[in-house]
Amino acid sequence: MIDKLKEISKDQLLAEVKKYADAKARFVTGSANDLGDKLEITYFFNASPGMDLSALRFSVGKDEEVPSMTGIYLTAVLIENEMKELFGLKVKDLAIDFGGHMMLAQDSPVLPMLKTEEQLAAGKKGGN
Amino acid sequence: MGIIATSRLKSPWIMHFDNSSCNGCDIEVLACLTPLYDVERFGIVNMGNPKHADVLVVTGPVNRRTARVLKNLYEQIPGPKMVIAVGTCGTSGGVFHNCYNVLGGVDKVIPVDVYVPGCAARPEAIIDGVVLALQKLAKLQGVAL
Amino acid sequence: MAPRTITPFGPQHPVLPEPIQLKLELEDERVVGVVPAIGYGHRGIEKACELNEYPKNIYLCERICGICSAIHGMTYCDVVEKLWPLEIPPRASYLRTIWAEMARTHSHLLWLGLLADAFGFESMFMQYWRIREKVLDILEITTGHRVTQSVSIVGGVRRDIDDDQKKHCIEVLKDVRKEAEALNNVLVNDYTVKARTVGKGVLSYDQAIALGLCGPHLRASGVKEDCRTQGYWAYGDLSYEPIVATGGDSFSRAAVRVGELYQAIDLQLEAFGKLPEGELAAKPKGNPPANEAVSRVEQPRGEVFYYAKGNGTRNLERLRVRTPTYANIPSLLVMLPGCELADVPIIVLSIDPCISCTER
Numbered sequence: 001m002i003d004k005l006k007e008i009s010k011d012q013l014l015a016e017v018k019k020y021a022d023a024k025a026r027f028v029t030g031s032a033n034d035l036g037d038k039l040e041i042t043y044f045f046n047a048s049p050g051m052d053l054s055a056l057r058f059s060v061g062k063d064e065e066v067p068s069m070t071g072i073y074l075t076a077v078l079i080e081n082e083m084k085e086l087f088g089l090k091v092k093d094l095a096i097d098f099g100g101h102m103m104l105a106q107d108s109p110v111l112p113m114l115k116t117e118e119q120l121a122a123g124k125k126g127g128n
Numbered sequence: 129m130g131i132i133a134t135s136r137l138k139s140p141w142i143m144h145f146d147n148s149s150c151n152g153c154d155i156e157v158l159a160c161l162t163p164l165y166d167v168e169r170f171g172i173v174n175m176g177n178p179k180h181a182d183v184l185v186v187t188g189p190v191n192r193r194t195a196r197v198l199k200n201l202y203e204q205i206p207g208p209k210m211v212i213a214v215g216t217c218g219t220s221g222g223v224f225h226n227c228y229n230v231l232g233g234v235d236k237v238i239p240v241d242v243y244v245p246g247c248a249a250r251p252e253a254i255i256d257g258v259v260l261a262l263q264k265l266a267k268l269q270g271v272a273l
Numbered sequence: 274m275a276p277r278t279i280t281p282f283g284p285q286h287p288v289l290p291e292p293i294q295l296k297l298e299l300e301d302e303r304v305v306g307v308v309p310a311i312g313y314g315h316r317g318i319e320k321a322c323e324l325n326e327y328p329k330n331i332y333l334c335e336r337i338c339g340i341c342s343a344i345h346g347m348t349y350c351d352v353v354e355k356l357w358p359l360e361i362p363p364r365a366s367y368l369r370t371i372w373a374e375m376a377r378t379h380s381h382l383l384w385l386g387l388l389a390d391a392f393g394f395e396s397m398f399m400q401y402w403r404i405r406e407k408v409l410d411i412l413e414i415t416t417g418h419r420v421t422q423s424v425s426i427v428g429g430v431r432r433d434i435d436d437d438q439k440k441h442c443i444e445v446l447k448d449v450r451k452e453a454e455a456l457n458n459v460l461v462n463d464y465t466v467k468a469r470t471v472g473k474g475v476l477s478y479d480q481a482i483a484l485g486l487c488g489p490h491l492r493a494s495g496v497k498e499d500c501r502t503q504g505y506w507a508y509g510d511l512s513y514e515p516i517v518a519t520g521g522d523s524f525s526r527a528a529v530r531v532g533e534l535y536q537a538i539d540l541q542l543e544a545f546g547k548l549p550e551g552e553l554a555a556k557p558k559g560n561p562p563a564n565e566a567v568s569r570v571e572q573p574r575g576e577v578f579y580y581a582k583g584n585g586t587r588n589l590e591r592l593r594v595r596t597p598t599y600a601n602i603p604s605l606l607v608m609l610p611g612c613e614l615a616d617v618p619i620i621v622l623s624i625d626p627c628i629s630c631t632e633r
Contacts (some may be wrong), residue, residue: 002565026498027485029595031580044567044578048482049498053567075485075603079595098310103315103632104229105192112228113320123584146292146524148314151629152339155383159409162386188629193312194292219534223336226324227317248339248420 003056005042010066016056016068020045027073028053030080032087034115038062039087040091043069043076062088070095087114130208133269136182136208137262139171143181145201147234149188153215157185165251172258178204183261186240189217189224190231202238208268210261213240214254216247223247247253275301282617283483293628294408295605295621299614307609309602314632319592326562326587327353328427331598335423337594338382338630341572343422345594348570350425351505352579353589354557355566359449360551363507365429370507372416372424373570377537378446379408380452380528384625385460385543388527389619392469397456404452411442429554439545447559450538457531470524474620477521484607487600488575490624493518500571511543523623530625533573560587574625575596596630 008016019027020027028044042057060066068091070077081102083089088111116124144198146154160167161174175181178201190198202211214232216222221232234240244257266273282295298306310603318337322330334349335342347369354361361369386401409419415434416422424430436441460466476484479492491498492515499515501508516532518525561583568579575597584590601624608620 002567024479024482026482028576029593029599031463031591031593033582033591042582044582046498049496051500051503051569053499055571057367073347073485074485074606075483075600077603089630101312103312105312106197108192109228112317119323122586122588123590146314146629148292148316148337148632149629150336150342151627152342155340156420159402159406162405162406163399164403189316191314191316193315197292197313200389217336223333224316224318224321226323229315229317241330248337248418250419 002042002055006054006056008056008058010058010060010064013056014067014069014072017043017072022071023047027075030076030083032083032089032113032119034087034113035059036115036120039089041066041083041089053121060089063090065090065092067091068093068095087111088114133271136269137266137273139173140182140258140262140265141173141175141180141266142183142185142258143175143178143201143205144185144187145198147186147188147194147198147218148191148230149215153187153218156248156251157187157214157254159198160251160254165255167255167258179206181205181209182265183210183212183258185212185214185258186234187214187218189221190234190237191229193229194229194255195231195237198234198237209264210241210265211238212242212244212254212257212261214244214257215249216245219243219245223253277305280614281432282621292303293626294459295609295617297609297614299616300565302614304612304614304617307606309605309633311602311628314543314629316633318633319594322592323590325546327589329384330589330592331427332423333397333423333516334594335421338627339420339591340380340594340627341574341577341630342420343372343416343424344570344572344577346423347373347536348568348577348579349592350427351570352566352581353561353570355568356564356581356583357557358560358566359428359555361429361555363549364433364551365553365555366506367424367544367548368430368432368434368553370511371548372412372422372435372540373506374537374541374544375408375412375415375424377573378449378534378541379405379412381534381537382408384530384573384622385456385534388619388622391622392466394466397459400456404449404456407445407449409455411445414438415442426554428557429552433455433553434548439548443542443545446538446541457534460527461531467524469616469619470527470623471522473523473612473616474623475520475522476604476608480607481521484604485600486575486604488573488597488625489526489529490575490601490604492516493529494521495519499600500569502578503569506568507544507547510547511540513540523619526623542587554579560585561589574598574627574630575601594633596627596633598627598631602626602631
């Protein structure tokens with residue numbers, strides 16, 4: 001369980017991120033997860049100075065566009081490029097766009113972090 | 129035997145290249161140069177320039193991006209040259225064998241003369257590997273080490 | 274206006290043992306723009322962590338980075354323990370703390386050496402690394418390996434430190450401190466060192482926060498923030514205060530690390546003094562349940578962030594690792610423009626880059 005997790009929609013993203021920027025919070029990182037039909041994106045922020053973590057979470061369909069937060073936090077440029085490359089998240093207006101080759105080379109697998117059918121089925125079923 | 133062949137054996141210049149290793153072996157390669165192990169007493173000098181090098185020391189598994197860089201560096205080194213793959217992942221891919229961006233060991237891309245196992249390979253083992261490479265080089269040149 | 278040229282820095286560069294490329298846009302000798310090209314170290318560890326069963330991931334996570342290997346393993350165990358949640362025995366907490374600080378000691382000595390090398394002070398590089406070998410020796414004695422310590426398991430630790438080892442470690446640490454003091458005096462007071470580092474790559478307090486920096490890089494800009502203040506493992510019992518500098522330049526970053534080097538030794542000595550008796554590990558019950566957890570641990574380079582999601586099977590559904598250099602690299606985009614080409618290696622090194630960490 002993550003404390004202080006706020007579920008939002010992707011349209012609210014920039015407004016919510018702006019609130020963090022205005023409060024001089026530090027962007028920590030983001031994480032994406034493949035839910036099968038959707039991608040679940042979580043961004044983490046820290047209220048500096050201190051160790052107070054909070055998070056924003058939203059889900060998007062795999063073909064939906066998501067606004068980039070690099071206009072507010074330049075440092076998000078790496079994580080957004082990474083999600084774009086490894087999960088196929090469609091981020092628009094990236095400050096620096098590595099064109100899908102930040103981490104991956106020309107002959108690397110395409111969207112390698114997406115789960116296979118077996119992985120998704122095993123995850124839904126759960127263990128003992 | 130000629131002065132060049134002798135010098136190459138008595139003072140081999142090595143170049144270190146890190147593929148996509150975890151750093152463990154890289155710092156052990158560097159540690160070889162520092163006072164406790166001090167390979168310079170054998171005339172081994174670390175070089176940054178491939179055209180100056182005799183021995184290429186490679187750490188880490190080859191990934192899809194470094195493959196091209198590694199091949200390029202190897203081609204720039206003038207012959208006769210020796211390649212040493214350091215560490216378990218340099219020799220076979222090791223713990224990263226099932227990572228999607230990893231091709232495997234160094235020998236997937238360039239010919240390897242000496243394999244130094246260990247995760248991370250100890251400095252003693254790396255020095256031993258260089259000596260082994262020199263013995264091989266001596267045999268190749270038909271001179272005594 | 275002088276013509277602009279693009280100069281590649283790396284991927285194979287003498288100052289860095291690791292592959293990273295910076296495309297520097299130069300106007301004569303002055304840097305006017307920079308684009309980092311990374312990916313030379315990308316392996317795909319996060320995916321492999323989903324495919325492997327969860328106890329195996331410890332070994333994979335330890336190899337995300339070979340310098341802070343022990344702490345990566347511990348943090349992975351920590352985040353998986355939080356899924357149940359599983360309480361670890363007090364002795365295990367103390368041992369993890371001791372090994373984490375031992376790793377910090379060797380990592381900071383390593384970095385100080387590399388810094389000296391970057392500005393051409395080779396004898397100092399050799400001296401720092403000579404002292405570092407003593408720390409590696411006690412790491413080897415207590416954990417079994419110089420570099421990849423692999424001491425943590427889910428639920429606790431795998432090895433114990435007995436009284437003889439403890440006595441030996443304390444002696445060595447005191448000795449290391451004495452030797453490091455002599456060298457650090459040179460580093461902090463020598464005017465040639467200052468000439469190369471003071472005012473190079475300056476970041477203000479606000480910039481540091483906006484760029485989302487972490488670790489000594491953040492604290493050198495005056496932000497008093499350190500994951501150890503959360504009091505995980507034994508840090509809550511130990512007297513500890515984050516070390517902060519206010520210059521925000523390469524010199525301040527060195528000064529913070531010098532301070533942390535002493536602090537790490539003090540923390541180890543204190544932890545050895547308070548080391549409680551007891552079990553080494555708790556046994557986890559069944560598979561990690563369907564739950565999410567976040568773990569933030571202070572590595573030598575800054576905060577490492579692990580996010581794990583379990584689903585009740587032997588495999589984790591998702592593991593996300595954000596390493597300190599990942600947060601610190603974007604600061605190069607701000608620090609490098611305006612500096613001279615000859616200062617690029619020092620500024621790049623001042624963030625203590627660990628590329629294999631960054632790219633996983």
